Amino acid sequence: MKNKTTYITFNEPVNGVYISQVIEVARQLKQDGLDIEIIGFFSLRDYITNRRLLKNHFLKSHAIPSFPKLKLWKLNKIWFNILPFFSKNQVVICRGPLATNLAIDNLKNTSIIYDGRGAVWAEQKEYGVYNGSGIEKELFEIEKKAVTKSHRQIAVTSELINYWKKNFNIAGDKAKVIPCALSTTKTGAVNKIPEDLISFIDNANHHNSSITVFAGGNGKWQQLDKICEFAAKVIERQESPVFLFLCPPDNNVQKLQEMFPKRIYNTLVKPAQVHLILAKCDYGIILREQNITNKVASPVKVAEYLFAGLKVIISPNVGDYSKMIKENNLGIICDKKNEVPGLPKPSVSDKQRNIHFAEKHLSKSAMDYGTLIQP
Numbered sequence: 001m002k003n004k005t006t007y008i009t010f011n012e013p014v015n016g017v018y019i020s021q022v023i024e025v026a027r028q029l030k031q032d033g034l035d036i037e038i039i040g041f042f043s044l045r046d047y048i049t050n051r052r053l054l055k056n057h058f059l060k061s062h063a064i065p066s067f068p069k070l071k072l073w074k075l076n077k078i079w080f081n082i083l084p085f086f087s088k089n090q091v092v093i094c095r096g097p098l099a100t101n102l103a104i105d106n107l108k109n110t111s112i113i114y115d116g117r118g119a120v121w122a123e124q125k126e127y128g129v130y131n132g133s134g135i136e137k138e139l140f141e142i143e144k145k146a147v148t149k150s151h152r153q154i155a156v157t158s159e160l161i162n163y164w165k166k167n168f169n170i171a172g173d174k175a176k177v178i179p180c181a182l183s184t185t186k187t188g189a190v191n192k193i194p195e196d197l198i199s200f201i202d203n204a205n206h207h208n209s210s211i212t213v214f215a216g217g218n219g220k221w222q223q224l225d226k227i228c229e230f231a232a233k234v235i236e237r238q239e240s241p242v243f244l245f246l247c248p249p250d251n252n253v254q255k256l257q258e259m260f261p262k263r264i265y266n267t268l269v270k271p272a273q274v275h276l277i278l279a280k281c282d283y284g285i286i287l288r289e290q291n292i293t294n295k296v297a298s299p300v301k302v303a304e305y306l307f308a309g310l311k312v313i314i315s316p317n318v319g320d321y322s323k324m325i326k327e328n329n330l331g332i333i334c335d336k337k338n339e340v341p342g343l344p345k346p347s348v349s350d351k352q353r354n355i356h357f358a359e360k361h362l363s364k365s366a367m368d369y370g371t372l373i374q375p
Helices: 016-031 046-057 068-082 084-088 097-106 120-127 136-149 159-169 196-205 225-235 250-258 269-279 301-309 322-329 348-361
Strands: 004-012 034-042 061-065 091-095 111-116 150-156 175-177 213-216 242-246 264-268 284-288 311-314 331-333
Touching: 004 016, 004 097, 004 331, 016 046, 016 084, 016 301, 034 046, 034 084, 046 061, 061 097, 091 097, 091 120, 097 111, 097 136, 111 136, 120 136, 136 159, 150 159, 150 264, 159 250, 175 225, 175 311, 196 264, 213 225, 213 269, 213 301, 225 242, 225 250, 269 301, 284 331, 301 311, 301 348, 311 322
Parallel strands: 004 034, 004 091, 034 061, 091 111, 111 150, 150 175, 213 242, 213 284, 242 264, 284 311, 311 331
Antiparallel strands: none
16 A cells, blocks of 8 residues: 655745646656645635645645734644544655644654755845744744654755754754756747747847846845846957846846847746747856855756756855856856856757756656655
């Protein structure tokens, strides 16, 4: 009989990140032979939408409305007492510290795995991501309990394990590094790509100009101001490179576009279109501040860039990725010694090499969940 495994998430909407990091992982585990289901706690405001999306993407799942206000997260223990499917679990993977704390407090005779996506306490100190939630002062103890009281831990980087060792005094021998990985079936419909974007790409290719792309949000940690500074320096000193920003409207990007209208393009596309567009580019850029949050991070966009065949332009000390990029000649480390690198168009063989590397090392099928998920 297959061991029952449940993936619990808390207060996260079913968006592109959720699909990639929860639903696609569950699909991979199911493909590997596990009997797995997803239980998602969702904000009451968007509960109906998220329940529908979760069921559409993963049939064996349950959506639960969480109590309003994050500071009341402990009240969700009631669901563990009245819903029957919680008592059947032999192995529970908990995404984030709140889901893990709920499982630790309310599930008995269950192997609990903390799926650590980052340094939560550091994220609050450095970016205030939980400001106004009512749990700001509890975060250290919440994260500590998730790390120290769970039976095993998943860390997205080796640096995250080091952070746990330093701050929570754990040995780390029960932790396993599994980076943010990708499904290798990403596709997109070419006829849905905006025509003016196609023209921008075609024009760059016609002039043999390299295309550097940023794909992501415009949150503070994305460092769009620094990326725009980098782009401006490159454009001022080199005749051909162009830059594509696949992100929401941003003042920094808008100013850059006004300065160099023919060499900057900004648009926001659907998640299903991103891979196809990336594959038409040459470099993918990710610049981050030098702090704990980024030192332990595993930005999935690095894997997305590599899987599309792009060379990666990256800051030093971004999780385990900066070292990986440097040691495997997969791109450029953007530091003071290499502030404005030359950006020639990569060869086809270079692109294929990066794709093969991503498929071998950063695909979900390459991840070893089996040794971790044991009752």
